[in-house]
Amino acid sequence: MPRKKEVVNPDTENKIKEAAKKVFLSQGYEGATVRQIAQEAGVNVALMNYHFQSKEQLFKSIYMESFGAFFGSIVRLLNEETPLEVKIWKIVDRYTDFLIENPMIPIFVLAEHRKDGNSLFKELNVREVVKTSYFTKQLQEEAEKGTIRPVNPLHVIFSLMGNLIFPVVARPIISYVGSLDEAGFRQFMEERKKIIPEMIMAYLKSR
Amino acid sequence: MPRKKEVVNPDTENKIKEAAKKVFLSQGYEGATVRQIAQEAGVNVALMNYHFQSKEQLFKSIYMESFGAFFGSIVRLLNEETPLEVKIWKIVDRYTDFLIENPMIPIFVLAEHRKDGNSLFKELNVREVVKTSYFTKQLQEEAEKGTIRPVNPLHVIFSLMGNLIFPVVARPIISYVGSLDEAGFRQFMEERKKIIPEMIMAYLKSR
DNA sequence: GTCTATAGAGCGATAGAC
DNA sequence: GTCTATCGCTCTATAGAC
Numbered sequence: 083m084p085r086k087k088e089v090v091n092p093d094t095e096n097k098i099k100e101a102a103k104k105v106f107l108s109q110g111y112e113g114a115t116v117r118q119i120a121q122e123a124g125v126n127v128a129l130m131n132y133h134f135q136s137k138e139q140l141f142k143s144i145y146m147e148s149f150g151a152f153f154g155s156i157v158r159l160l161n162e163e164t165p166l167e168v169k170i171w172k173i174v175d176r177y178t179d180f181l182i183e184n185p186m187i188p189i190f191v192l193a194e195h196r197k198d199g200n201s202l203f204k205e206l207n208v209r210e211v212v213k214t215s216y217f218t219k220q221l222q223e224e225a226e227k228g229t230i231r232p233v234n235p236l237h238v239i240f241s242l243m244g245n246l247i248f249p250v251v252a253r254p255i256i257s258y259v260g261s262l263d264e265a266g267f268r269q270f271m272e273e274r275k276k277i278i279p280e281m282i283m284a285y286l287k288s289r
Numbered sequence: 290m291p292r293k294k295e296v297v298n299p300d301t302e303n304k305i306k307e308a309a310k311k312v313f314l315s316q317g318y319e320g321a322t323v324r325q326i327a328q329e330a331g332v333n334v335a336l337m338n339y340h341f342q343s344k345e346q347l348f349k350s351i352y353m354e355s356f357g358a359f360f361g362s363i364v365r366l367l368n369e370e371t372p373l374e375v376k377i378w379k380i381v382d383r384y385t386d387f388l389i390e391n392p393m394i395p396i397f398v399l400a401e402h403r404k405d406g407n408s409l410f411k412e413l414n415v416r417e418v419v420k421t422s423y424f425t426k427q428l429q430e431e432a433e434k435g436t437i438r439p440v441n442p443l444h445v446i447f448s449l450m451g452n453l454i455f456p457v458v459a460r461p462i463i464s465y466v467g468s469l470d471e472a473g474f475r476q477f478m479e480e481r482k483k484i485i486p487e488m489i490m491a492y493l494k495s496r
Numbered sequence: 497g498t499c500t501a502t503a504g505a506g507c508g509a510t511a512g513a514c
Numbered sequence: 515g516t517c518t519a520t521c522g523c524t525c526t527a528t529a530g531a532c
Contacts, residue, residue: 094515110400112319116508129516131509193317195461209466236467236477237484244455245448251458252450254402259416260443270443277444277492284491285484301497323526336498338527499532507524514517 095133098123102140107186110193111141145190146202152180152187153206160217166224169217171279174246178275181250182268188247212239230286238282245278302340305330309347314393318348318400352397353409359387359394360413367424373431376424378486381453385482388457389475395454419446437493445489452485 101123105114116137120127134140159173181188194202203209212218218235225232249256249271257267308330312321323344327334341347366380388395401409410416419425425442432439456463456478464474 110317110319112317115506117506126517127508128510128518132515135509137508191462192458195459195465200461200465203462203465209468212466234480236463237480240456240459240463241452241484241488243459244451244453247459248451248455249447251399252402252447252454254407255398255410256443256447258402258407258410259419261416273441273444277448280495281448281488281492284495285488288487288491288495322524324524333499334526335500335528339497342527344526497532499530501529501531503526503528505525505527508522510521511519512517513519514515 094125094129098125098130098133098140099144102144103186106141106144107189111190141190144186145194148184148187149191149202150206152184153208155180157211157215160212160215163216166217166220166230167279167283169220170242170282173242174278175275177242177246178271181246182271185250185253188251192251224286231289233286238286241285242278242282245274245281249274301332301336305332305337305340305347306351309351310393313348313351314396318397348397351393352401355391355394356398356409357413359391360415362387364418364422367419367422370423373424373427373437374486374490376427377449377489380449381485382482384449384453385478388453389478392457392460395458399458431493438496440493445493448492449485449489452481452488456481 098119102114102119105119105122109115109118114137116127116130119137119140120130123130130140134143155176156173159169159176162169162172164172191202212235221230221233221235221238224230253267256262256270260266260270262270305326309321309326312326312329316322316325321344323334323337326344326347327337330337337347341350362383363380366376366383369376369379371379398409419442428437428440428442428445431437460474463469463477467473467477469477
C-alpha cells in the first residue's frame with residue numbers, strides 16, 4: 083500500500099522566494115522579470131502568480147519578512163542594558179553576519195526609499211524607536227559623565243551603518259580593487275568587525 | 290538683415306542629459322523609461338535618440354562623463370604631496386561637496402557593478418591607481434615611523450568611502466529618521482565633514 | 497533638428513485544461 | 515497545484531514628413 087502524500091507541496095513557495103531573492107538582488111526590482119524568477123525556481127510564471135499573486139506582492143513578501151526580522155533583532159540589541167562599548171561590538175558583530183547572509187536587504191531598502199517615501203519605516207515607527215532607544219540615552223548619559231565626547235547620536239548611528247552596509251553594497255568593487263575571492267571577502271569582513279568598533283570608540287573617547 | 294543663427298541647438302543635449310540624470314536617479318536605470326526622460330526634457334523620444342542613439346548610450350554618456358571627471362580629481366588628491374592628515378581632510382571635504390551635487394554617481398556606480406563586472410573600473414585601471422597611489426604609500430610609511438598604527442590601506446579607503454557615500458545613498462532614510470528638510474540635510478553633511486576625518490584619525494592614532 | 501506615427505519585442509498577468 | 519497558451523499593454527527604437 084502506497085504511503086500517504088496528503089499535503090500538497092511543502093516548499094514550492096520557499097523555492098520561489100529563494101529564486102526571487104537571487105534575481106532581485108542581481109537585477110534590482112525593475113530589472114528582474116517574472117520569467118527569470120520562475121525559471122530560476124524551476125517553475126512557470128502561472129504557478130508563481132498562483133502563490134504570490136503578482137511580482138510586487140512577491141517582492142514585498144520577501145522584503146517585509148527579512149527586514150522585519152532583522153529590524154526586530156537590532157531594536158532588541160539597541161535596548162539591551164549592556165555597557166556602551168560592549169553594545170557597539172555586539173551590534174557590529176551581529177549586523178555584519180546578518181548582512182553577509184542577506185546582502186539583498188540593504189540594496190532593497192535603499193532602492194525602495196529612493197522612490198517610496200519611507201512607507202515601511204513609518205509602519206515600523208523607526209524614527210521613534212531610534213530616538214527613544216536606550217542606546218541614544220546611553221550616548222547622552224556617557225557624554226554628561228564625561229566618559230565620551232558629546233555627540234549627536236544620529237552621527238554615531240549613521241557612521242556605524244555606513245561602515246557596516248557600504249562594504250556589502252559595494253562588494254563587487256571591493257573584491258575587484260582588493261583582488262579578493264569569496265574567502266578573501268569574508269576575511270575582509272571579519273577584519274572589519276574589529277576595526278569598526280575600534281574606530282567608533284576611538285572617536286568617542288578622543289579629545 | 291537677420292542675424293545669423295548658423296549653429297543648431299546649443300543645449301538640447303544638455304537639457305536631455307539633465308532630465309536623464311534626474312529620472313535615472315529617482316527610478317534607476319531599468320525603472321526609467323525613455324518617455325519619462327523625453328517628457329522631463331520637453332522633447333520627444335525620437336529627438337532624444339537622434340542625439341544619443343539609445344537609452345543605454347545616453348546613460349553611459351552621463352555616467353562616464355561624471356564619474357571620469359570625479360575619479361580624475363580624486364586621483365590627483367590621493368597623489369598630492371600633502372601630509373596624511375591634511376590630505377584626509379581635503380578628500381572628505383571635496384568628496385562631500387561633489388556627492389551632494391552629484392548624488393546619482395554612487396547610485397549608478399553601485400548598481401552598475403552589481404551586474405556588469407567592473408568594466409568601467411577596469412578601463413580606468415582603478416586597482417593599480419589605488420595600489421600605487423602616494424596615499425597608500427603614506428599610510429605604510431607613517432606606520433613604519435610609528436606615528437599611526439599599522440593598517441591595511443583598503444580598510445582606510447573603504448571606511449572613508451562608506452562614511453562619505455552612505456549618507457548620500459541613504460539620504461531619504463536619514464532625512465526621515467532625523468526629521469531633516471533640505472537645509473537640515475546639508476547641515477548634517479557639513480557636520481560630517483568634521484566628524485569623518487576626526488574619526489579616521491582617532492583610529493589611526495589610537496593604541 | 498525636430499516632429500508624428502508605428503513597428504516589433506518583451507513585459508506582467510490570467511484563462512482554462514489536467 | 516501545476517501546466518500551456520495567449521491576451522493586452524508598454525517599452526525602445528526607427529521610418530519618414532517637414
